[in-house]
Amino acid sequence: MLTVRGLEVLYGPIRAVRGVDLDVNAGEIVALIGANGAGKTTTIRAIAGLTAFRGEIAYCGRKLRPNAAERNLRAGIALVPEGRGILGRMSVGENLLMGVYCRSDRAAALADIDRMYARFPILDQRRRALASVLSGGEQQLLAIARALLSRPRLLLLDEPSLGLAPKTSDIVFDLIAALRRDGLTVLLVEQKARQTLKFADRAYLLENGRVITSGAAATLANDPRVARAFLGETSAASPAAPSPLADQPVIRPHG
């Protein structure tokens, strides 16, 4: 479904992504994991059409243009950005209406919004509330619901568990797994490697803008390079901060 070859993204003189190759097949959940600054978010933003890039990104056999987010959405690629991208000055209902902005089938779109309210009753209860007053978990549900309303075939999620309590993260991860069962293809960026590798099919480990390793999620969960990537980042950034793998006994440092 999605093929990325030789992807390069530059921020001024900085090469944030350096020749990334990756594939996502229909119906898969694929994770991009790696430490902060590895290039995960930049990669997913390039796929969504938010940045200029070099190299090739093809979706369903068609090459994607750089910086063409509106076009990519209409082609079937939706991104829930890091920090959720909620429109906080709009109500929950208005946020969902923005989810169908790109659709011309008005009656079907409104019916889909009703279905979304049925699927996420908390959004129905708070449909008139400003989105900014929702809890982090509710905002994430709203962001995912809004993205689904564009009827994507490929859903991109950037750090969907960021800032969420562990229990709420589990709900979000369960939702992602359920979306795959509904036939959706998911490419996500996540810091919580252990939990992600539990429900993802495959994963790519990025470091300094390059893919270090990739493979089946179960295999990668035991790959020492995964642990090293996270531990290296933690010790360099803040010795006092808890390791991203602190709750992840499955992955052990090499040696």
Add this chain to the structure above:
Amino acid sequence: MLLQQLVNGLTLGAVYTLVALSFSLVMGLLAILNIAIGELFMLGGYLGFAVIAAHFPLAAALLIGMGGAALVALVIDKIGYEPLRQAPPITPLLSTIGFSIILQNVVTNVWGSDPLQLPSGLFDRRVHIGSVQIGVMQLVVIGVTVVLVASVALLIQKTAVGRALRAVSENREVARLLGVSADRITLFAFMLSGALAGAAGVLISLHYAAITPYIGVDTGLKAIAVMVIGGTTSVWGALIVGPLIGIAEVMTIAFGGSQMRDFVVYGLMIVTLLLRPQGLLGARSDSGQPV
């Protein structure tokens, strides 16, 4: 006397409201001050004058004034703003100052620098309500302003385009992810802003039955003051403050002398900047620019 001044103040305030709303639309969406709006107001007035002089009805004058100003606003967006979007905010501001001076020059060359006047008797019919005399044109100014402001409010709050406009205003990137063409919405905001300024120009020039190429400078600055007092991050501030400033100005002239008129308006603006920089309806800690 007091009621008469109130009506006069509301007429003037209606025009300030339209021009301030015009400034706020661009300011709220893009966080830039389009200085050329004052000249779009003036251009609308001249176009309205030309249409009336050609013996077309008032509605045609309004449509041509709004359409002409909207088209020039389109040019300002395409040449003066869009290529400079990544530049610091001062750059497009300077660019709109350039457009402002060019527009003044164009109008001076086309219509001359002397004031134009309509023949007397064209729009000076009056109705009497008790001791208050209200010009029919005053009623038109207030009525058209109410209709335009209500239409803009409805558009922003209740339509898909309005939601897209608010989305771009709050987070341009997220709006793009939702399929909104941010460039098109920006262009739409520029044109809508131009149309409102053009309408205000037609209304005030026909109300006073006179116009000069320099009318935009004074009214534009007053409208900026209205926007600042109402809150630069809220278009709704202009709706409340516009009529109040109009009334305050007329009352100042009536009871304090015309030499005091600007003192009140700009004094209020400075007091607002000192005591409540976000304006009456502006949000204190917003990083974005709600429309």
